[in-house]
Amino acid sequence: MSATTEAATPRTTSAARPRPRWTRNISAKIAAIPMIATALVIFLGGTIWTVVYSFTNSRLLPRTNFVGFDQYERLWETSRWLISIQNLMFYGVMSLVFTVTMGFVLAVLMDQKIRFEDTFRTIMLYPFALSFIVTGLVWQWILNPQFGIQGVVRDMGWTSFTFDPLNNPQTVLYGLLIAGLWQGTGFVMCLMLAGLRGIDEDIWKAARVDGIPTWKTYVVVIIPMMRPVFITTLVIVASGIIRLYDLVVAMTSGGPGGNASQVPAMYVYDYMFQAQNLGQGFAASTMMLLSVLIVLIPWAYLEFGGKKHG
Amino acid sequence: MADVSMAAAMTGPRGAKPKKRLTGRNIMLYGTLLVVCLYYLLPLWVMVMTSLKGMPEVRMGNIFSPPVEITFQPWVKAWAEACTGLNCDGLSRGFWNSVVITVPSVILSIAIASVNGYALINWKFKGSDVFFTILIFGSFIPYQIMLYPIVILLREAGLYGSLWGLVLVHSVFGMPILTLLFRNYFSSIPEELFKAARVDGAGFWGIYFRIMLPMSLPIFVVALILQVTGIWNDFLFGVVYTKPDLYPMTVQLNNIVNSVQGVKEYNVNMAATLLTGLVPLVVYFVSGKLFVRGIAAGAVKG
Numbered sequence: 001m002s003a004t005t006e007a008a009t010p011r012t013t014s015a016a017r018p019r020p021r022w023t024r025n026i027s028a029k030i031a032a033i034p035m036i037a038t039a040l041v042i043f044l045g046g047t048i049w050t051v052v053y054s055f056t057n058s059r060l061l062p063r064t065n066f067v068g069f070d071q072y073e074r075l076w077e078t079s080r081w082l083i084s085i086q087n088l089m090f091y092g093v094m095s096l097v098f099t100v101t102m103g104f105v106l107a108v109l110m111d112q113k114i115r116f117e118d119t120f121r122t123i124m125l126y127p128f129a130l131s132f133i134v135t136g137l138v139w140q141w142i143l144n145p146q147f148g149i150q151g152v153v154r155d156m157g158w159t160s161f162t163f164d165p166l167n168n169p170q171t172v173l174y175g176l177l178i179a180g181l182w183q184g185t186g187f188v189m190c191l192m193l194a195g196l197r198g199i200d201e202d203i204w205k206a207a208r209v210d211g212i213p214t215w216k217t218y219v220v221v222i223i224p225m226m227r228p229v230f231i232t233t234l235v236i237v238a239s240g241i242i243r244l245y246d247l248v249v250a251m252t253s254g255g256p257g258g259n260a261s262q263v264p265a266m267y268v269y270d271y272m273f274q275a276q277n278l279g280q281g282f283a284a285s286t287m288m289l290l291s292v293l294i295v296l297i298p299w300a301y302l303e304f305g306g307k308k309h310g
Numbered sequence: 311m312a313d314v315s316m317a318a319a320m321t322g323p324r325g326a327k328p329k330k331r332l333t334g335r336n337i338m339l340y341g342t343l344l345v346v347c348l349y350y351l352l353p354l355w356v357m358v359m360t361s362l363k364g365m366p367e368v369r370m371g372n373i374f375s376p377p378v379e380i381t382f383q384p385w386v387k388a389w390a391e392a393c394t395g396l397n398c399d400g401l402s403r404g405f406w407n408s409v410v411i412t413v414p415s416v417i418l419s420i421a422i423a424s425v426n427g428y429a430l431i432n433w434k435f436k437g438s439d440v441f442f443t444i445l446i447f448g449s450f451i452p453y454q455i456m457l458y459p460i461v462i463l464l465r466e467a468g469l470y471g472s473l474w475g476l477v478l479v480h481s482v483f484g485m486p487i488l489t490l491l492f493r494n495y496f497s498s499i500p501e502e503l504f505k506a507a508r509v510d511g512a513g514f515w516g517i518y519f520r521i522m523l524p525m526s527l528p529i530f531v532v533a534l535i536l537q538v539t540g541i542w543n544d545f546l547f548g549v550v551y552t553k554p555d556l557y558p559m560t561v562q563l564n565n566i567v568n569s570v571q572g573v574k575e576y577n578v579n580m581a582a583t584l585l586t587g588l589v590p591l592v593v594y595f596v597s598g599k600l601f602v603r604g605i606a607a608g609a610v611k612g
Contacts, residue, residue, distance in 0.1 A: 027514035028433030035426045038482050039441045043448030046459035109343055121602065123347045129594035131543030133560045134587040137567050138353040141580060152372050190602055239450045246545040250564055268454040285454040296450050
């Protein structure tokens with residue numbers, strides 16, 4: 001470790017000045033204080049603090065009255081939490097599968113040397129600039145049973161037509177999915193397109209010379225070559241899904257029927273800031289952390305495990 | 311492309327091939343893209359159309375049809391009269407709150423992150439990579455786990471519930487992605503430049519302001535775009551760290567549209583939604599390709 005740092009340290013060209021080690025690069029160290037403070041105090045310190053306090057019975061204010069795993073036992077006995085986890089798993093799997101496949105297919109279409117590429121890209125990506133609140137509210141309006149798609153089709157004469165995902169506990173997650181995909185696939189498409197463009201033109205020429213059909217080149221050659229892009233995309237999308245909150249607040253507020261579309265982030269917020277049951281909020285957020293680590297650690301291991309990065 | 315050349319190879323050359331624009335493949339390709347674009351454009355269309363109709367027309371008509379009689383009343387009402395709780399001064403309050411939150415947050419976060427990125431590339435010190443790794447991990451950790459400790463820190467500093475508290479929070483959470491962005495960009499600037507400046511006696515800040523800053527204006531624009539849209543669109547931090555008077559636009563919008571009291575005025579709701587989306591949309595359409603380059607560079611190169 002110290003050997004690599006030594007080599008990376010910019011060499012001063014003036015004659016060797018005997019200075020104590022810690023004063024070397026002193027401005028750089030001072031400039032990095034905000035980063036160090038953020039990393040240590042907020043990201044590391046804050047996380048540890050919450051994990052530690054999740055073992056207390058804090059209610060209105062944090063207290064150091066440790067009760068072991070009581071909060072976690074209560075958490076996993078609360079039906080609202082169990083529903084939140086199920087919802088998130090379902091939404092997460094569906095969202096990952098659809099954003100990645102749709103994103104990739106769209107990127108392939110965009111990569112066919114088409115005309116008006118910029119126009120198409122602009123249209124597909126603009127929802128990504130909008131907030132989840134705006135996204136949620138627009139789709140809530142489009143899916144409005146009385147005036148939205150259902151209402152329009154019924155007015156055209158098909159009176160038994162039913163398309164009201166947001167008011168049916170069975171389908172509410174699909175409603176969220178329609179809006180979530182609308183917001184996020186453009187972004188994934190751009191990531192994939194950047195990946196496709198990064199592939200050497202010679203690969204394509206070689207495949208053409210060998211007479212491999214285009215679709216087969218994509219499946220057999222291109223996709224395996226884009227493995228890093230896929231993994232990065234999966235990690236970004238997955239860590240976004242675990243945070244899913246605003247969209248649900250805007251579209252359904254967790255309903256219908258009280259908790260048909262609850263998600264963990266909502267549980268955490270409600271227990272921390274509404275129900276004044278901090279211990280539960282801490283325990284729930286610790287579970288969220290755990291789920292992210294399950295996604296993140298294998299990825300970090302795969303990506304940075306062997307080689308030296310940076 | 312490959313299909314075309316394949317077909318040509320199969321049938322053999324027969325003189326100059328007439329260029330056909332309307333091949334089956336092209337119809338499929340453009341057809342699919344057009345349908346996809348319809349899905350993407352539909353909400354924007356519906357938003358604009360609904361916001362220009364009067365309430366009777368909204369109740370009678372079709373959400374996809376353009377207004378028979380255009381009215382800007384919903385926009386006026388959304389901007390200046392819509393109620394949240396006891397305040398009835400419309401979304402304008404949230405708009406100005408968002409402006410006051412976004413501007414300092416963007417400046418502060420970009421200033422900190424660009425210096426971080428520069429220090430990480432050119433002035434590595436013992437442990438700098440460790441802090442950077444923690445920072446990157448921090449960007450994936452759910453915010454929920456850090457919400458309460460930050461409440462305590464802000465309360466201790468007397469900033470809880472104030473705009474400046476929220477500005478600090480945005481600067482902190484913008485740091486990982488922006489630092490990554492700047493670090494990657496600075497690493498592409500030839501090291502010889504840095505070494506030459508060192509030989510000429512330039513110090514940490516001298517090199518930053520005279521070489522790095524002027525050479526990396528595009529990445530600053532990218533960072534600006536990312537931060538303006540990101541902070542403007544934030545909801546969670548706004549709810550947690552400010553009080554109702556200071557709520558940013560997104561929070562106020564949600565309170566207006568999803569409030570249970572009163573008759574639902576869908577046209578006003580859509581005008582309000584559009585107003586909230588306007589700032590990031592303008593940023594997006596003006597920045598064009600830089601937006602794309604930004605998100606692609608930030609994500610793929612990491």
